[in-house]
Amino acid sequence: MGDECIMSSLQVNNISKSYQLDNKELNVLNDISISLDSGDFLTILGPSGCGKSTLIRCICGMETPDSGEILIDGKPIDGIGPERLMVFQDFNQLFPWKTVEENIVFPLKLNNVSNNKVELNEIAEEFMDIVNLKQFRNAYPNQLSGGMRQRVAIARSLALNPKVLLMDEPFGALDAQTRAILQKELYQLWEKFKTTIIFITHNVQEAIILGSKIIVLGLMPATVKFETTNTIPYPRMPETKEFMSLWKELYGHLETKRF
Amino acid sequence: MTDKVNGEKNKSRLTKISFLLALFLIWEFVPVWTNSAKIIPPFHKVMVAFWTNLWHGDLLQHVAYSLQLIFTGILIGMILAFVLTALCIVSKRFNDIMDVVISIMHPLPGIALLPVVMLIVGLGAKSIIIIIVHSILWPLIVNALAGFNSIPKIQIELGKNLGMKGVKLIWLVMIPNAFPYILSGIKISWARSWRALVSAEMVFGASGMVGGLGWYIYKTRFFMDVSGMFAGLISVIIIGMLVDEFVLKSIEKNTVKKWGMSV
Numbered sequence: 001m002g003d004e005c006i007m008s009s010l011q012v013n014n015i016s017k018s019y020q021l022d023n024k025e026l027n028v029l030n031d032i033s034i035s036l037d038s039g040d041f042l043t044i045l046g047p048s049g050c051g052k053s054t055l056i057r058c059i060c061g062m063e064t065p066d067s068g069e070i071l072i073d074g075k076p077i078d079g080i081g082p083e084r085l086m087v088f089q090d091f092n093q094l095f096p097w098k099t100v101e102e103n104i105v106f107p108l109k110l111n112n113v114s115n116n117k118v119e120l121n122e123i124a125e126e127f128m129d130i131v132n133l134k135q136f137r138n139a140y141p142n143q144l145s146g147g148m149r150q151r152v153a154i155a156r157s158l159a160l161n162p163k164v165l166l167m168d169e170p171f172g173a174l175d176a177q178t179r180a181i182l183q184k185e186l187y188q189l190w191e192k193f194k195t196t197i198i199f200i201t202h203n204v205q206e207a208i209i210l211g212s213k214i215i216v217l218g219l220m221p222a223t224v225k226f227e228t229t230n231t232i233p234y235p236r237m238p239e240t241k242e243f244m245s246l247w248k249e250l251y252g253h254l255e256t257k258r259f
Numbered sequence: 260m261t262d263k264v265n266g267e268k269n270k271s272r273l274t275k276i277s278f279l280l281a282l283f284l285i286w287e288f289v290p291v292w293t294n295s296a297k298i299i300p301p302f303h304k305v306m307v308a309f310w311t312n313l314w315h316g317d318l319l320q321h322v323a324y325s326l327q328l329i330f331t332g333i334l335i336g337m338i339l340a341f342v343l344t345a346l347c348i349v350s351k352r353f354n355d356i357m358d359v360v361i362s363i364m365h366p367l368p369g370i371a372l373l374p375v376v377m378l379i380v381g382l383g384a385k386s387i388i389i390i391i392v393h394s395i396l397w398p399l400i401v402n403a404l405a406g407f408n409s410i411p412k413i414q415i416e417l418g419k420n421l422g423m424k425g426v427k428l429i430w431l432v433m434i435p436n437a438f439p440y441i442l443s444g445i446k447i448s449w450a451r452s453w454r455a456l457v458s459a460e461m462v463f464g465a466s467g468m469v470g471g472l473g474w475y476i477y478k479t480r481f482f483m484d485v486s487g488m489f490a491g492l493i494s495v496i497i498i499g500m501l502v503d504e505f506v507l508k509s510i511e512k513n514t515v516k517k518w519g520m521s522v
Contacts, residue, residue: 060420062416062419062420080416082420082421082422084420085421086417086420088413090411090413092414093414093417095432095435096518097438097514097518097520107421110421110422110427110431140517140518141518141519142519142520160421
């Protein structure tokens with residue numbers, strides 16, 4: 001404990017959580033600690049059903065851990081709020097009655113980012129441009145493909161400039177090609193904005209392509225099994241040697257816990 | 260692509276119009292051939308009766324009277340439904356009580372309540388309005404509550420995550436999400452309110468000098484003005500269709516259909 005702790009933008013200290021299921025106690029998270037510096041891109045790997053969603057929902061404030069604490073800039077988090085924004089896997093995370101542009105502007109207005117209409121439109125313009133959806137500004141979400149909707153959700157979240165951007169398998173329901181494109185875009189956005197990101201996935205390759213830090217969670221109850229920093233230079237190509245060895249290492253940790 | 264869509268639209272319209280024309284032709288000739296023109300007057304006679312009664316008779320007055328009652332009833336019904344649904348959302352206890360009230364009142368036909376209402380409020384426009392309110396209030400609430408109960412969890416979480424809670428969350432996230440159900444409640448209510456109105460007026464007769472369409476239909480039958488009677492029926496159908504086509508359908512097209520939120 002010292003200066004390092006103050007520098008840390010996100011601190012998860014020894015959180016545990018259990019659910020009641022048919023009168024049985026189900027321990028989902030067990031004594032998990034994570035420490036992130038501002039600007040880190042953490043990918044959390046774990047087999048399906050290991051409790052990684054519960055972990056990120058705790059950080060978001062949608063769920064409360066039974067024990068332990070979550071600190072942002074040294075202060076405990078206070079419920080759910082726009083400083084920790086979540087991008088879900090579900091495509092239904094835009095407001096269907098609002099256009100692309102309105103979906104981005106509305107949360108800005110709500111959080112008093114600006115009351116100036118021109119300024120709000122400029123921000124929306126900037127972020128629609130960033131995710132290449134300018135020509136779809138007047139489209140409604142139901143007119144967009146899944147990939148486009150996820151892009152809007154990311155743009156909306158980045159425009160609000162959260163302290164931590166939480167992503168719960170946002171590309172999980174996309175086809176491989178779209179997924180690869182969005183991974184590249186997300187990485188570039190992160191390089192540009194240096195937002196602290198926590199990204200959940202069960203895809204080892206995705207974890208390596210995106211993360212500057214990688215954590216592997218074990219299965220039920222989830223504990224931190226393995227932790228590493230990822231220094232492979234970008235673009236991270238799966239056929240390179242270092243990528244492959246990291247892949248093997250991570251996959252090994254995943255595999256041992258699966259059976 | 261759009262050509263194909265337009266072609267299909269035109270075909271669909273053509274089918275509907277041809278069907279109506281066929282119906283009118285049957286209506287025109289079958290009563291004459293079967294010697295029953297006294298009971299079912301041919302189409303053109305009904306149309307003539309409709310036209311002359313509308314502009315030279317008292318049909319327009321009856322229509323206006325009915326519309327006035329129906330819109331008053333709908334307005335009161337909607338305000339009440341809004342308040343009661345809001346209370347249900349805010350308070351779980353109130354929702355429990357409402358469950359009981361709905362299961363008692365919802366299956367009860369408005370017309371069955373008429374004798375009770377007449378005893379309490381007496382004869383007059385007031386009783387008819389009460390029957391209309393009764394007929395639409397419960398479907399409105401039932402639909403709105405179904406809408407609120409079917410809001411995807413993710414939309415609520417999203418709203419909270421973006422910084423909304425309380426009234427803001429209800430107004431800006433929950434109501435728009437429930438809107439498809441609310442709208443279908445309104446559509447049901449529109450049809451229901453007409454049934455309530457016309458049947459109440461028939462039981463009731465005219466109150467004072469004027470009466471509505473239900474009374475008009477009853478009165479014309481009483482005087483064996485069969486064409487007039489059908490003219491009254493046609494007025495009911497036309498008003499119902501106009502509102503459905505130009506008000507309800509256009510609201511639907513510009514909201515839930517556009518947003519891809521149809522129930």
